[in-house]
Structure formats: C-alpha cells, structure tokens
Amino acid sequence: MRRFIGLLALALTTSLVACGKSAGSGSATCGIAALTGPLAVKDAFARGNMLEAIPDSVPATLPVRVVAGPLLDAFLKSRDSAGMAFTVEGKIPVGALPGYGVILVGPRNTPLGILLFDGRAVPNANVLGTVTVRDSALPLLGVRIDLKGYEDPKCPLFTEPKT
Numbered sequence: 001m002r003r004f005i006g007l008l009a010l011a012l013t014t015s016l017v018a019c020g021k022s023a024g025s026g027s028a029t030c031g032i033a034a035l036t037g038p039l040a041v042k043d044a045f046a047r048g049n050m051l052e053a054i055p056d057s058v059p060a061t062l063p064v065r066v067v068a069g070p071l072l073d074a075f076l077k078s079r080d081s082a083g084m085a086f087t088v089e090g091k092i093p094v095g096a097l098p099g100y101g102v103i104l105v106g107p108r109n110t111p112l113g114i115l116l117f118d119g120r121a122v123p124n125a126n127v128l129g130t131v132t133v134r135d136s137a138l139p140l141l142g143v144r145i146d147l148k149g150y151e152d153p154k155c156p157l158f159t160e161p162k163t
Contacts, residue, residue: 029152029155030152030154033151033152033157034067035068036150037147037150038067040149041102041104044144044145045122045125049144049145050126050141050142050143051105051126051142052126054079054083054129054142055105055109055110058076058084060075060076061074061075061076062111062112063113063159064086064088064114064115064116064131065115065157065158066096066098067118069093069096071158071159072088072090074087074088074131075087075089077132079129083127083129083130084103084128084129084140085129085130086101086114086131086132086140087131088114088132088133092116092133096116096118097119098117098133098138099117099119099120099121099138100116100117100120100122100131100138100140100141101115101117101131101133101138101139101140101141102114102141102142102143104147106144106145106146106147107144107146113158114140116133116138121139121141125141127139127140127141128140128141128142
C-alpha cells in the first residue's frame with residue numbers, strides 16, 4: 001500500500017511539473033499528456049509491440065523527450081551490426097537520472113523520436129543500441145506505437161528537431 005501511495009504521489013508531482021514544462025500551453029491537459037504518452041510506451045512492451053530490429057530508415061537527428069521534461073535533440077553517431085548509437089545534446093534537468101531510452105516507431109515504420117526514462121530498462125527487452133547522455137551510454141530499446149490516441153494536439157510528445 002505504501003508503494004502505491006508513493007507511486008501516486010510521484011505521478012501527481014510529475015504531472016504538476018509537466019504542466020509547467022510541456023511543449024504546449026502549460027495546461028493540466030498537457031501535464032496529463034506528458035504522463036499518458038510515456039505510460040503508453042511502457043504498456044506497448046507488455047502488448048508485444050517491442051521492436052526486434054533496428055528500423056530500416058533512421059534519420060541523422062531525432063527529437064528526444066526527457067519524460068515529463070524538455071525536448072532535446074539526439075544525433076545518430078553510428079549504425080552497424082552492434083546497433084545504433086545516438087548522442088543527446090542539450091541540458092538534462094537537474095535531478096533527472098536517465099536509465100534508458102526508447103525509440104518510438106510509428107505504424108508506418110517511421111522513427112518518431114526517443115523517450116528518456118529514469119530507472120532500469122524494461123526486463124527482457126531487445127537492446128537496439130545506445131543513447132549517450134551526460135557521458136553515460138544507456139541502453140536503447142524500441143517499440144512500435146501510434147501516439148495519436150495519447151497526444152494532445154496542443155502539446156505533442158515530439159516536435160521537429162531544432163536543428
């Protein structure tokens with residue numbers, strides 16, 4: 001029960017923080033969207049939508065969203081038989097402790113962006129490469145997901161890369 005209350009408190013705190021830091025209007029809707037998108041991504045692993053292989057076409061730059069945080073850019077540094085290697089550029093919020101990244105691929109096999117999650121990677125997920133954040137190479141996982149049902153048009157999870 002204590003764990004549930006702690007998770008609920010964390011979710012509410014994250015929601016309130018996200019309301020002020022989202023890409024959109026800063027409304028409560030954007031705060032909720034900042035949580036539901038990442039939760040849908042984690043749920044996609046449980047539903048069997050985990051990527052088995054690197055997408056055929058990966059752009060040189062992808063947007064990166066720190067969960068309930070800012071939008072940054074990731075640059076593809078290499079792609080080979082060992083997987084993809086991205087490097088994130090931009091300021092990671094103080095207190096954020098990214099533990100793994102997830103590349104999101106849309107229904108048409110198009111990479112949408114990368115989400116950076118705190119904590120440990122999803123157990124038994126395929127590692128498609130690495131994403132380097134603050135001099136740490138983190139595992140990069142992947143899922144196929146249609147975000148249309150989880151995003152508010154005023155505060156999308158990803159926007160076009162800044163560069």
